[in-house]
Amino acid sequence: MSVEVTAIIPRLAERLGEARPRPMKGTVRSIRGVLLRASVAGVRIGEQCQLRDPSSGRSLAAEVIGFEQDEAILSPIGSMEGLSTRTEIIATGETLGVSVGDAQLGRVISPMGDYLDGDGVLPLGIMRHYPLHAEPPPPFSRQLIVKPMSLGVRSIDGLLTLAQGQRMGIFGEPGVGKSSLLASIVRHTDADVIVIGLIGERGREVRELLDVQLDAQARARTVAVVATSDRPAAERVRAAYVATALAEYHRDQGRNVLLLMDSLTRFARAQREIGLAVGEPPTRRGYPPSFFSALPRLLERAGPGPVGSITALYTVLTEGDVSTDPVAEEARSILDGHIVLSAELAQRNYFPAVDVLRSRSRLMDQVCSDEQRHLAMRIRELMARRNEIEMLIRVGEYAAGSDPLADEAIARHAAIEAFMRQGAAEPSGAEQTLSHMRKVLA
Incomplete structure (x- = not known):
């Protein structure tokens, strides 16, 4: 008898390895807003469940996002149109991927x-x-x-x-x-x-x-x-x-x-x-x-x-x-x-x-390179100074020669704007951009 049992054990182990656990199932308790609450045992936060409604034939996935007392809170991934209190919840045992x-x-x-x-x-x-x-x-x-x-x-x-x-x-x-x-x-x-x-x-x-x-x-x-x-x-x-x-x-x-x-x-x-x-x-x-x-x-x-x-x-x-x-x-x-x-x-x-x-x-x-860092700092400095005197320029109150940095900012304003503006279909590689920056300050 012991010999027969010993011979059966490997076959039983093989069959058990092929067996799939019966999925946990539950039912919808309530649907409110974008969430639903269900009675389904053994699920975990982040687990994916399958929703199937026998009357409408509707099927979609949902994620477990919380619990309240003995109910799981699920967030359906898709429209809840067609779901009802007869909707069946099937736990997949898998997390979302x-x-x-x-x-x-x-x-x-x-x-x-x-x-x-x-x-x-x-x-x-x-x-x-x-x-x-x-x-x-x-x-x-x-x-x-x-x-x-x-x-x-x-x-x-x-x-x-x-x-x-x-x-x-x-x-x-x-x-x-x-x-x-x-x-x-x-x-x-x-x-x-x-x-x-x-x-x-x-x-x-x-x-x-x-x-x-x-x-x-x-x-x-x-x-x-x-x-x-x-x-x-x-x-x-x-x-x-x-x-x-x-x-x-x-x-x-x-x-x-x-x-x-x-x-x-x-x-x-x-x-x-x-x-x-x-x-x-x-x-x-x-x-x-x-x-x-x-x-x-x-x-x-x-x-x-x-x-x-x-x-x-x-x-x-x-x-x-x-x-x-x-x-x-x-x-x-x-x-x-x-x-x-x-x-x-x-x-x-x-x-x-x-x-x-x-x-x-x-x-x-x-x-970025030391050269590009220096060029970028200088262009930003000129842009900042031009913004500071914008109102004076508009009302005609700025006196040329009173501020060398402001004078340079005004002189290079058009070149800086041309650098900043770029057509959507106009590519500019890294070397082209650096070359353009040099021209702005040349």
Whole structure:
């Protein structure tokens, strides 16, 4: 008998190894706003569940974001149209992730991984799975930042030079040309791969950016993640994490990646919508405490890694005083610099409308040459002096010869403006930009 049992044990072990645990199931208790509460045992924070409604046939994914007594709080990733109290909740036991691969270059995807450009799906066999909420690289595993990053925009490359692996914010009011600036950067940058996250944008603008403003060469090295303004809050939040995960994949392949996220403000508003629906107490401007911990976790994932780098540009919508805007204030405190776009310059048909004197790149001195640093300081000095005497010039009260620096600022004003202005389809490499700076001060 013992011999028979001994012979059976290996076969039983093999069968048990092939067995799949029965998934935990539950039912919807209530649906309120953008969240639903369900009775489903054994789920964890961050776990992905599947929702299936037997009456409507509706099916979509949801993420467990909290608990209240014996109920799980889930945030559906998609429209809740068609769900009911009969909807079945199936726990998958898996955390949220995203499929990544080189074949996605040139494609437009949704936060759930669906392809939106009508060019068909990619075989799963050529894709890899990456976590949606990965940890940032440890500080001492990151490469040192030593190389400049060319964006092809003179005012930025010359006076606000970025480094490979730097994280910058682009701050501006609606309508100052943020999307046009991003399109120009995508066309002219020297990055190996470009990842664009379009969060809360109008559908018309998405089509214009990707199909009109980008040429075929730029599109071929770009992957875009799109969640338009009509999509649910959970989907808009997920878009930011998916774009970051795609950038991390390409960084891990040793590439120089440019991550463009438009906009960080709409990610924050979607996070606020979810936080308030859960019942978190509102703080400044109604933002819940969870937002102030989610923002640095997202932004810290960019930057250099052990191999490769992610240079990130995040647009931030500003209204009024930046010091009273918690999103802008938090972003400025975390990022490695800020580019301010001026509504006044935009009204003068000034592109790009970069207000150099209010902008700063914290890593410029680490990566640019002594000559460029000297030229940039001199140009900024002349621009600042010209601004100080602007009113005197307008009313005819400035007396030439009374201030040598002011005289030089007036004399070089036209050359500086010509340097700052640049057509969207006009590229300017690093050497061209430096040569133009020399001519301004010649």
